[in-house]
Amino acid sequence: MNPASGQDAPLLVAQGLTRLYGTRIGCADVELEVYPGEILAVVGESGSGKSTLLSLLSTELAPSSGRISYRGTDGVMRDLAAFTEAERRLLLRTQWGFVRQNPEQGLRMAVSAGGNVGERLMAVGRRHYGDIRSEATDWLGRVEIAADRIDDDPRSFSGGMRQRLQIARNLVTRPRLVFMDEPTGGLDVSVQARLLDLIRSLVSDLGAAVIIVTHDLAVARLLSHRIMVMRHGSVIEHGLTDQVLDDPAHPYTQLLVASVLAA
Amino acid sequence: MNSLAPLPRAVADAAPEVLGVSGLGKSFVLHLRGGMELPVVSGAAFSVRAGTCVALGGPSGAGKSSILKMVFGNYRIDRGHILIRDGDETVDMATASPRRILRLRRERIGYVSQFLRVIPRLSTLDVVSEPLRLDGVPAPEALRRAQDLLARLNLPERLWDLPPATFSGGEQQRVNIARGFIAPRALLLLDEPTASLDARNSAAVIDLINARKAEGTAMLGIFHDEAVRAAVADAVVDVTRFGDAA
Numbered sequence: 001m002n003p004a005s006g007q008d009a010p011l012l013v014a015q016g017l018t019r020l021y022g023t024r025i026g027c028a029d030v031e032l033e034v035y036p037g038e039i040l041a042v043v044g045e046s047g048s049g050k051s052t053l054l055s056l057l058s059t060e061l062a063p064s065s066g067r068i069s070y071r072g073t074d075g076v077m078r079d080l081a082a083f084t085e086a087e088r089r090l091l092l093r094t095q096w097g098f099v100r101q102n103p104e105q106g107l108r109m110a111v112s113a114g115g116n117v118g119e120r121l122m123a124v125g126r127r128h129y130g131d132i133r134s135e136a137t138d139w140l141g142r143v144e145i146a147a148d149r150i151d152d153d154p155r156s157f158s159g160g161m162r163q164r165l166q167i168a169r170n171l172v173t174r175p176r177l178v179f180m181d182e183p184t185g186g187l188d189v190s191v192q193a194r195l196l197d198l199i200r201s202l203v204s205d206l207g208a209a210v211i212i213v214t215h216d217l218a219v220a221r222l223l224s225h226r227i228m229v230m231r232h233g234s235v236i237e238h239g240l241t242d243q244v245l246d247d248p249a250h251p252y253t254q255l256l257v258a259s260v261l262a263a
Numbered sequence: 264m265n266s267l268a269p270l271p272r273a274v275a276d277a278a279p280e281v282l283g284v285s286g287l288g289k290s291f292v293l294h295l296r297g298g299m300e301l302p303v304v305s306g307a308a309f310s311v312r313a314g315t316c317v318a319l320g321g322p323s324g325a326g327k328s329s330i331l332k333m334v335f336g337n338y339r340i341d342r343g344h345i346l347i348r349d350g351d352e353t354v355d356m357a358t359a360s361p362r363r364i365l366r367l368r369r370e371r372i373g374y375v376s377q378f379l380r381v382i383p384r385l386s387t388l389d390v391v392s393e394p395l396r397l398d399g400v401p402a403p404e405a406l407r408r409a410q411d412l413l414a415r416l417n418l419p420e421r422l423w424d425l426p427p428a429t430f431s432g433g434e435q436q437r438v439n440i441a442r443g444f445i446a447p448r449a450l451l452l453l454d455e456p457t458a459s460l461d462a463r464n465s466a467a468v469i470d471l472i473n474a475r476k477a478e479g480t481a482m483l484g485i486f487h488d489e490a491v492r493a494a495v496a497d498a499v500v501d502v503t504r505f506g507d508a509a
Binding site: 035038193194196197225226239240242243246247249250251254255258 | 291292293294295332336337338339361362364365383384385
């Protein structure tokens with residue numbers, strides 16, 4: 001039997017999720033479920049609605065219609081609309097993580113690397129300075145940032161280092177659910193490979209659920225278990241990642257897969 | 264030599280059916296080619312029992328690899344059933360949810376594909392030992408067994424700590440075989456496991472396959488090399504029978 005007994009209950013469920021910008025459709029009637037320990041990739045081109053979907057799921061944006069439910073640590077499924085603003089903010093600081101494409105939006109640039117990581121620990125109630133610092137040091141090590149950079153602020157870091165710091169900041173509280181928006185976008189290919197390897201192993205160690213938005217099918221293939229393909233705000237195809245990419249059924253998915261340049 | 268003779272026919276016939284394929288049909292619809300339909304198989308039917316190896320036969324393009332990919336859930340199934348035994352349950356790959364297929368792959372099915380596709384930076388030992396670690400085997404034990412298997416497949420020890428991306432075709436193939444064989448699985452799918460191997464290494468793979476059969480693993484494979492096929496297969500299913508004309 002699988003030791004993790006909560007694995008068969010979804011962590012997050014979206015039903016009929018729709019967001020309109022005036023009369024323009026941001027995302028339309030999206031249904032999804034994500035389970036503990038699985039990585040769900042949302043792929044599509046610019047304007048497909050994938051980033052709108054991520055903003056809705058993370059409650060940064062209110063839906064025009066539809067609902068999102070989240071299973072709390074008590075095992076009870078609740079409608080996120082019923083959470084207070086303070087409860088939602090607490091979720092984002094503790095049980096959830098959000099890794100953004102641009103690390104400057106996900107980090108506090110004038111705070112030291114150690115402070116960026118330690119801040120999230122304080123949000124979950126940790127108060128002992130020595131413990132916080134040693135755990136921050138440990139996490140910097142896990143994302144391959146040298147311990148002697150702990151007091152430097154991220155303005156002195158390269159793009160790849162900043163992204164790794166953002167990952168440490170998000171994962172240090174052992175979140176149950178992590179949103180990622182193009183986490184490898186804008187990075188050199190060699191840096192990307194390192195980051196993908198890191199994300200994969202950290203996420204599998206933590207058993208977190210991840211919803212990752214990317215336009216890069218190779219990233220989706222390497223990281224995700226399941227995939228959703230979006231176009232014009234709607235999900236046009238979803239399923240096992242390797243099945244959708246190796247045997248795409250929808251004309252648009254066939255076009256996307258056929259358009260990837262082979263190295 | 265530790266290659267084992269196939270199970271006596273009577274024993275093999277009594278062994279439980281691990282894989283049952285019936286009425287299997289598939290075609291690709293190429294939307295970028297004006298919706299052109301490319302038939303792959305039609306009406307395929309066969310079964311594989313525990314401890315036996317069934318080879319898919321027929322010329323290139325007959326649909327052998329596609330059948331293997333449908334059994335693994337990598338290709339969609341248009342018609343028919345692929346029943347895989349999972350303990351007391353039977354799962355139909357034609358209708359199973361993605362999460363159910365992932366669980367089957369994790370626990371029951373091993374797949375040795377022709378090409379190795381892994382995360383770029385992982386060392387060969389990590390690539391090979393990963394299925395065992397995911398099964399919950401402690402890392403030192405998983406690494407030790409990966410070393411044993413790589414040694415058995417004659418992969419030079421100096422390569423073990425390197426990522427396999429830069430290896431030769433034959434070396435990558437052996438990494439792939441080691442990864443597919445390291446963890447116990449009820450069903451193993453083998454897509455030309457010896458295609459780029461020399462005689463000595465082919466023999467090592469034949470020994471591995473026969474040892475695994477003796478432990479009760481059911482196998483479905485594609486073997487172009489006649490000698491390899493003769494050494495491991497208990498039956499050959501001619502895939503051309505399942506062509507569009509069927």
